Amino acid sequence: MNRLLLLLVCALALAAPAAAADPPTLADLEDELICPTCDTTLEMSSSPIADRMRAFIRERIAAGDSKAEIKSELVSQFGEGVLAAPPKRGFNLLAWLLPFAGLLLAGTVVTLGARRWLASRPDAGTRTGGGLDPALERRLDDELERFDG
16 A cells, blocks of 8 residues: 555656646747847747747757757847846846835835824824813703703
């Protein structure tokens, strides 16, 4: 029983990478690559270099290359500017982290500003219960008795 379970676990572990290795298509890569001449995605470009890049991608797909291998070959030919999204390493990591840091900073500034504004309002402490002046309270009671009675 234990051997069967171990064999099943091993089969699943080996099958997962094989299932994930689907061959890429041209459409998969066209929106992730930039044409070096017109600075638009490959799917939107009609320049001659974009046509050559598409032909190269088709050849590499037919040869059985993976998406990462095709991208790495294009980066070696044209530089990292050919990638639509910067790689998530080195200096380019800032392009991924700065928007989130900016949102966090803006949220903090707004929260602190709102707290400060609410604390500085003149009626900030009077709505919590403070009670009326005794003379005013007596007058109010008299008016209410006259109204009821």
